[in-house]
Amino acid sequence: MKTQDTKAANILFGIELETIIPTDSEISVGRYHGGEPVHSAPNFRGTPWMAERDGSIATKDGYMACEFVSPILQGEEGVNALCQFVDFLNEIGAEVNDSCGCHVTVNVDSVIGSTDAEKRGDFARKLAHIAKWHARAIYGQTGTGRHLNHYSAQFSPDVGDLAKQIAREQNYAEKTRAAHACGRGMVNFQKLFPRGLVEFRAFAGTTNLAKIQHHVATSLGLCRRASQIECLGGFKKNKMQEARTRTAAEAVKFLWDYLGWTGSKRDCALGLFGNLHRDFRHYRKEALRLCQKFDERYGSVAL
Numbered sequence: 001m002k003t004q005d006t007k008a009a010n011i012l013f014g015i016e017l018e019t020i021i022p023t024d025s026e027i028s029v030g031r032y033h034g035g036e037p038v039h040s041a042p043n044f045r046g047t048p049w050m051a052e053r054d055g056s057i058a059t060k061d062g063y064m065a066c067e068f069v070s071p072i073l074q075g076e077e078g079v080n081a082l083c084q085f086v087d088f089l090n091e092i093g094a095e096v097n098d099s100c101g102c103h104v105t106v107n108v109d110s111v112i113g114s115t116d117a118e119k120r121g122d123f124a125r126k127l128a129h130i131a132k133w134h135a136r137a138i139y140g141q142t143g144t145g146r147h148l149n150h151y152s153a154q155f156s157p158d159v160g161d162l163a164k165q166i167a168r169e170q171n172y173a174e175k176t177r178a179a180h181a182c183g184r185g186m187v188n189f190q191k192l193f194p195r196g197l198v199e200f201r202a203f204a205g206t207t208n209l210a211k212i213q214h215h216v217a218t219s220l221g222l223c224r225r226a227s228q229i230e231c232l233g234g235f236k237k238n239k240m241q242e243a244r245t246r247t248a249a250e251a252v253k254f255l256w257d258y259l260g261w262t263g264s265k266r267d268c269a270l271g272l273f274g275n276l277h278r279d280f281r282h283y284r285k286e287a288l289r290l291c292q293k294f295d296e297r298y299g300s301v302a303l
Contacts, residue, residue, distance in 0.1 A: 035051050045071070054067040096204075111123065127226040154186055
């Protein structure tokens with residue numbers, strides 16, 4: 001396999017894991033955007049995960065809704081901390097259902113090495129394009145119908161034009177307006193200004209570490225690719241991209257090749273370092289299985 005992506009190890013990222021947990025788990029769940037620290041769980045550099053309510057999560061008898069929000073993570077140490085927390089979730093009996101999601105937030109400035117609004121906008125346009133091209137792989141790796149969920153829907157047709165406005169508008173307020181107008185779909189750009197964040201919302205809720213590793217790796221890899229790409233094609237897929245994304249199983253293999261995880265096009269595996277790099281051979285099998293499951297359920301959907 002290719003070498004690790006040392007630049008990706010500098011990226012700041014976070015993750016939100018929507019779950020339902022047993023009511024007797026002794027976890028104190030705070031209000032929405034006002035969570036309570038989970039002191040019984042592994043932390044990251046002394047900062048705990050937070051547990052908060054989310055009204056979009058459906059629950060059942062004996063369980064309560066809980067969204068776990070990570071500290072800001074970074075590097076191999078951050079990935080290890082995430083793995084330890086997933087173990088904790090399984091120890092307390094956390095579960096997921098169709099209402100649960102997994103959101104990965106990436107600090108754009110740590111990807112591009114700048115806080116400049118124009119550079120953020122240029123990055124966002126590129127990321128919107130490549131996420132659109134790889135939508136089938138992004139949704140396919142969940143094995144679920146996340147593309148049908150309002151909170152994680154695929155890009156609307158106007159996002160291509162809005163992404164151009166984010167990149168080309170000189171007025172900061174207009175850049176911000178265009179970013180907000182993109183909506184909260186598969187990739188959320190509403191936090192780009194002023195916070196410098198993008199949020200991947202297409203992933204389904206899970207306590208399966210292999211799935212979570214692939215989701216995080218996909219998010220970091222796409223961001224690293226967006227920071228590198230110079231010649232950008234159209235917002236819609238070209239003939240080659242269409243041919244390589246007819247099914248989710250084909251699309252995820254195309255994604256791996258595009259990011260340099262397989263094939264010979266890249267010098268390193270973009271987005272992969274530490275456990276994300278070492279465990280690829282394991283979690284790629286799970287991603288492919290889920291893509292095949294997606295094809296069985298939604299093979300004819302337009303993505």
